[in-house]
Amino acid sequence: MRSLRDTSLALLALLAADPTAAAEGEQIYVKACAMCHNAMPPKLGDKKAWEPRLQQGKEALVATVIKGKGAMPPKAGNPALSEKDIEAAVDYMLNQVK
Numbered sequence: 001m002r003s004l005r006d007t008s009l010a011l012l013a014l015l016a017a018d019p020t021a022a023a024e025g026e027q028i029y030v031k032a033c034a035m036c037h038n039a040m041p042p043k044l045g046d047k048k049a050w051e052p053r054l055q056q057g058k059e060a061l062v063a064t065v066i067k068g069k070g071a072m073p074p075k076a077g078n079p080a081l082s083e084k085d086i087e088a089a090v091d092y093m094l095n096q097v098k
């Protein structure tokens, strides 16, 4: 976990250098979501897995991440994330399956 933390610090530095919302979503995704969503379903960019979820709408998905679901802990296990952070990460994920 230590190396993940180091990575997130580096990414936070990147984030400060590029404050656009899309970049922010990607950085949050990489830091807080990729370890699961690059490895297990629903995987990033897997249209089949995301299709039924897209129909719930973004707000419902953000609420689900805040609450947690199945193997995903509340706030993806990262209580420091704000609702806005989670929304940016969800935006990034949904953009990969559009």
Ligand code: HEC
Pocket (backbone or CB within 6 Å): 028, 029, 032, 033, 034, 035, 036, 037, 040, 041, 042, 053, 056, 061, 062, 064, 065, 069, 070, 071, 072, 073, 075, 076, 077, 081, 086, 089, 090, 093
């Ligand atoms: C510990 C692993 C883990 C992490 C970290 C994680 N997820 Fe998940 N996520 C899951 C799993 C597993 C599911 C499938 C849950 C289910 O359908 O039972 C899921 C489902 C989802 C869904 C779909 C919810 C639904 O209603 O089906 C969204 C959206 C999502 N994750 C977003 C995120 C975001 C954004 C982050 C980072 C802030 C994140 N996840 C971090 C494991 C994780």
